[in-house]
Amino acid sequence: MPWSPQTLTDWLLTNAAAAKTLDDLTQQLGAQLAQANAPVWRLRFAMRTLHPLLAAVGTTWENDTGPKPVVESTHGLETRGGYAGSPMTTVSQSRKPFRQNLSALAPDHHEVLHELRAQGGSDYYALPVLFGDRVTAVMTLTTRHAGGFTPPDLAGFDTIAAQLAPFIEVLRLTTLSSAVSEAYLGKHTAQRVLAGEITRGHVDIIDAAILISDLRGWTQLNVERDPEQAVAIANTFFEVMDATVTSESGEILKFMGDAVLAIFPASAGQQDAVARALRAAQAASSHQTDTLRFGIGLNVGEVLYGNVGSEKRLDFTVMGPAVNLAARIESLCAQTECPILMSHAAANLVPRTRQVGTFSLKGLPSGEAVYAPSPMPE
Template sequence: MTATDVRLAAGQRLGGEVVDWLTSGTRDERFIDNIFAQMCIRLQRAGIPVKRASLHVQINHPQWLGARILWSDGMENSEINRVDYDVGSRSEFIGSPVSEVYNGADEIRENLARDPALGRQHGIYDDMRAQGLTDYVAWPIFHTLGKRHCVTFATDQRGGFDHAEIGALKRLLPVLALVSEIRIKNRLARTLLETYVGPHAGEMVLAGATRRGSGETVSAAIMICDLRDFTKISDNWPRDDVIDLLNGYFDAMVEPITEHGGEILKFIGDGLLAIFPLSQPGACENLLHAVTGARQAMAALNARHAEGGRAPLRYGIGIHVGDVMYGNIGSRTRLDFTVIGPAVNMASRMEALTKQVGRPVLMSRAFAELVEGPFALERVGEYPVRGFNDPIELFAFEG
């Protein structure tokens, strides 16, 4: 047996239990950061002197590109840091070993114990030398359709990783790729559903509520908001400016809604539909707090528009309460997870009445009677509502 054969055999034995654990012992763990931390701890117990490790994954979340999962000696859990879309222009990424792997390198190995002037020049190597680390290696992790991620390991062992240890770490890569891809795709599916249908609806879909007509009846406070004069704006403004305007408007409206426990179910052009389930304590009060926050955010947005010579944005909000059917509606091949029912229709009609009444926020008596606390609700009278036999008593809220 040659020396190479001996080294390969040693590498196959070393860490074999960790490979077995990754293969069959992680099926009940949902989160890759937990698996990664346990993997590193098990590597140490197997005699592989890992002192630092990181897993870099691209997830393509609407707000961030991916994440770095970092583990260091003594940590029971990994640390997760989000990576923004502009990372490619940052000095900490340009020329880094992770960027080299993303750009096609099959392996990056750096002897951190030698004279820094003789090695690669990057801040990450200086940081690791300062931590007393002696050797560093980075490899690509390949997922389906050529998607490329990155894993790194470092040690403070004198002389760095030996051949058997490097061989053992390499044996992990295919299994780590499979284990991480499953978890990342699960996270991506959850993220996409949260992004496009909302967190509660996303949970229901993941739990199997995908059949047309399936759903549940929910008692909820309903909020429908619409931007005023959008047709005129979209006809006269450049396309990119219109998109920026809508994004700024939706940021101002949506963030207070989600902050106070509401769920955005739909964007309809320049409008949105949100609900606050009455199963949540203080749902109606939370909705009004969200309206107040949105009003403040819109005032700040309009102040910025004024600096650029733009007219202020105006909006109308209709608020009602009632039972809604919450579930799958659509054709056999294309479904929408939303709410329907007379209560939704009433909220929509009330939003339209804000133009006639001249008040930006109108709510029904049914909603107003459920509100507790010091909210200034002003009765503005009874008004006929298209599609309903009886007029509705309306209240205004200035926030």
């Protein structure tokens, strides 16, 4: 029984705009194709991104199994066997459809086609979804019908792809804005910015634990090692800090040269925030080596959290005396040979600490007592 592409295009015009992600749209469209009796066993979309960490995203629906895990591909995709020379590559570069009878494959056909045939596929059709800036997403459809796709099937898929283009382009741009914001601002801060908190001077006063960490011997590293090696060490440091901070529900607000500024909002109280910050600091410090050395300063208190900057260039950050004190304390790590130091306010909320000393710190009228965490008894 023939199926009607009009049913699908009517559904798209009514419902596609409600899809929040490309995967949502893929799963909903797959279900609609099945309901319309279209001869589609497998529907897949792949789309290049302008993400600093990811090169492409792919989503899949199968009639017999439903949703498949979303595939996110990192940069360097072009050199991998699964992509290089694939139908996806062919369609992206030519911006023209590609069709292959899966029952007539030669040994040199791409591995993706052989895998689909091994799963019972009989015919494969890939076509471009064209955006206004000449970027191309790719829609692929596979059938298990013995006769493969018919000319009316292919014409119907072409019509659907043309109708889909503006909806997928909106999802692409939405994903891009979210991904870039999270990559450069952190997840929580990115959500605030995307929610409209973008006015210069829009700041809140919040309670938080503050963590500041700085690489040791960075100047010497740059003298002794070539730039690629020095950057690799810095990236390892940033990866360690990111993993440990986020594991304790903290957020890195910025990488400052060879240093990190992170906060742990005290939504459940200052003691909880300091405990999380200290666990993150201790986990990070366990990764120190002869090459990778860094100090960590902790403090807790009220901070100004929000947008500051010039008329044309803004920065989302935290400011205030509590942040300044954390930075001053961190600078003592090398002098005291303590990997983690904390203020009196933070130490007062930690079960086991030891006072390292009292120090005169820049900008403070009197000496500041500085503490280090004590090891748990055997």
